[in-house]
Amino acid sequence: MKKFTNSGNIDTRSGFGAGMDELGKTHEDVVALCADLTGSLKLNDFEKNHPERFFQTGIAEANMIGMAAGMTIGGKIPYATTFANFATGRVYDQIRQSVAYSGKNVKICASHAGLTLGEDGATHQILEDLGLMKMLPGMTVINPCDFNQTKAATIAIADYDGPVYLRFGRPSVPNFTEKDGKFEIGKALHLVDGSDVTIIATGHLVWHALEAAEQLEEKGISAEVINIHTIKPLDEEAILNSVKKTRCVVTCEEHNYLGGLGESVAGVLAKNDPVYQEFIATNDTFGESGTPAELMEKYGLNTKSIVEAVNRVLAKK
Amino acid sequence: MPNIKELEDFVSQVRRDIVRQVHQVSSGHPGGSLGCAEFFVALYQEVMKRKEGFDMDGKGEDLFFLSNGHISPVFYSVLARSGYFPVDELNTFRKIDSRLQGHPTTHEGLPGIRIASGSLGQGLSVALGAAQTKKLNGDDNLVYSLHGDGELQEGQNWEAIMYAAANKVDNIIATVDLNGQQIDGSTDDVLNMGSVRAKFEAFGWDVLDIEKGNDMAAIVEGLKEAKSRTGKGKPVCILLHTIMGNGVDFMMYTHAWHGKAPNDEQLEKALAQNPETLGDY
Known part of the structure; x- marks a missing residue:
């Protein structure tokens, strides 16, 4: 059978950060919003290199999602970022009305999904987010498997016009998919x-x-x-x-x-x-x-x- | 100088449109709609800089967001009569296959609407986002928004109010419709918010009152004053003191007509108080 090689353990959220850094250079309309978790989401480079396109909303996720929806009006491509629990369950109605029903081009990017968030426990370990998001009409739901795939997905969704939920995680895990491989939304x-x-x-x-x-x-x-x-x-x-x-x-x-x-x-x-x-x-x-x-x-x-x-x-x- | 009489005549027609829309389907929200009729007419007919036609991005023009989406009848009337879509379409309000949904939405592609609203408390965040994008785009036009006073009980507002001041979002004018009523009664009885002015000021906003929120001249003047306060490092809030149900005597000063339609007889009474000025749809 075909063998896959782990090129080294690394967290998928770092793939997100690397993708954002690249988008910062290639897509001038991409903006990032973050609810007080910049380091956890690996957005430090994006913030440093593109401070005018980085929006710190504080611990206020509902406002972050609403702002992201509003920022699309005028052509920006907002990436609204926080932990998966706070990016979905906490703000479900904001996503439902202001993003999904309104058909806004918002990318909801969620780290620390699932059990592998680890020691923080169940308050932070959302295991319902895929279901919540996939039930929303028009929402694209993506859960990449490693650093390379997360980076590729982060970049690919910028060129897709519509709401996306991108889910990734906290722990270091094997990185085995192709480096800078093509990411095709909806293609297994x-x-x-x-x-x-x-x-x-x-x-x-x-x-x-x-x-x-x-x-x-x-x-x-x-x-x-x-x-x-x-x-x-x-x-x-x-x-x-x-x-x-x-x-x-x-x-x-x-x-x-x-x-x-x-x-x-x-x-x-x-x-x-x-x-x-x-x-x-x-x-x-x-x-x-x-x-x-x-x-x-x-x-x-x-x-x-x-x-x-x-x-x-x-x-x- | 605006011709106040012309604007007031416009309002008379908008009031007819509101009660006729709601009456036709025996549902909808006439009270808050009537209370804000003068504000909408002032905004769309006098104050806002608007481009011909409609595009979602709204670059190079002022934008408006309605947060308390249930007052859709006044929004639809003023949008139609400002040229965004055919006035006849008001006939389809709340009916099956209509672009005029119970609460405003972009989903059916109705020109003039830039966000869905109805679930309360979300509009200020959206308006802030649009205002930030205007700044990024070097577009010095303004973002206006309207909110109910009861709606301020939703916590998301205060996240947005905090954000706007901290980040000096000074290209926004958020208006609160202070009619003092909500579904279950007066705002003071349901959940007393104390001084709304003091709250906005404590959060760092520049606040002005329009005491006569159903007086066209006062509204135009107040909106222009608000406009002059933008670009000075603070978000601007207008406290618009309105009378719910204004212009239809039996609907005034009560929350009873928040979400209730008039019957045939009541419709005739309401229409008799508001002459047809621009032609009924």
Whole structure:
């Protein structure tokens, strides 16, 4: 099977920061707003190099989202940034009315999503954001898997006219996708060919899916790995083509199984080609304090749990 | 000098449009709409610098944002009669397949609307964003916004009010419709806000009152005074003292007509008090 090399662990939010730095040079209409988390969002370079295009809103996310919506009027491309919890749940109505319903070209960029935020605990670990955002009509929802993909996505969404939710995270994780690779919104990446099972993963779980595929191969199980970075619009064709071959699916995400990628995939399958599916996701629960690795282990979001889920789904097939 | 009589005649027609729109579908918000009729007419017919036609970006012209979107009947009437869309379209207010939704929206592409509003408390942030973009674009035109007084109970306003002063957003004129009423009663009874002026001033805004908020001459003069205070390092707030339901005697001085439509008989009474000046739609 195709092997992927980790070029070094690094956080996806740094990919966002690197993408913003580049956008600062190439897109003069890009502006950044931040609610008192400039360092956490890795926006220091953007702020330093483009102070006139950096808007510190203070700890006031509702105002930040509203301002971002207003800033599009006159042609700016606002990137509104904070932690995923405060970028979605806290400001859902502002996003709904002033951004999504109003059709504004706002990029909501959210770091520290999911359990891997770690020790700060459940108040900050949102596991519902993908669901909240994907339910909004017209909202594009993207959850890249590593530094390179996050950087590419950050840059790509500037050239897309419409509201986008871009979700990334805090911890250092393997960086394995192509450097400066092309990012196509809504287009799944076919990472590994396989014939027994389709593993569909997003965000931090993609690396674990690749590790799982390797372990499964040693046991003679051929797993196909698909990286869905765009949860909405979903690349239905990529999913259905793979399932046609493998006849079973495991979906993997750092999110509640309710409202997440797995549910979107299940919807596609139910309508077109019903097959058994296992969900690697949190099970309708809040998180808690702990190290990212401990949390991913406890809540069943790692390589081992993906292998187990594959075995479960194969047993049903 | 503006011809105040002409503007007042315009208002008379707008009042007819408001009650007729609301009556036709037996729903909508006439009270606040009537209270702000003079303000809208002054703004669109006299004070704002507007380009021909409509484009969303609004570069090179003043912009207006309505935060308390439920007073859409007055907004629609004044937009239509200012040339943004056919006056006949007022016939479609709140009906299926209409661009004139219950609360204003960009979603159906109605010219003149730049943001959806209805869920309260969001308009000032949007206006601030547009004002910041004007500064970035080197566009020295102004951003106007209108807010209900009850609406100030929404916390997002105070985030925006704080931001605007701290960042010297001095190309904005935010007007608060101080009619003292909200759905459940008087603002003092529902949630007493104390002195709105003192609050805005404490947050660092330049505040002026238009005591006669339904007097056309006073409004035009107040808006021009507000305009002269822009560009001086402070955001500008107008406290517009209005009478809810103004111009229709039985709707005045009460919150009862906040979101209630007149019946046939009440419509006739309302229309009798406001002569047709520009032609009914």
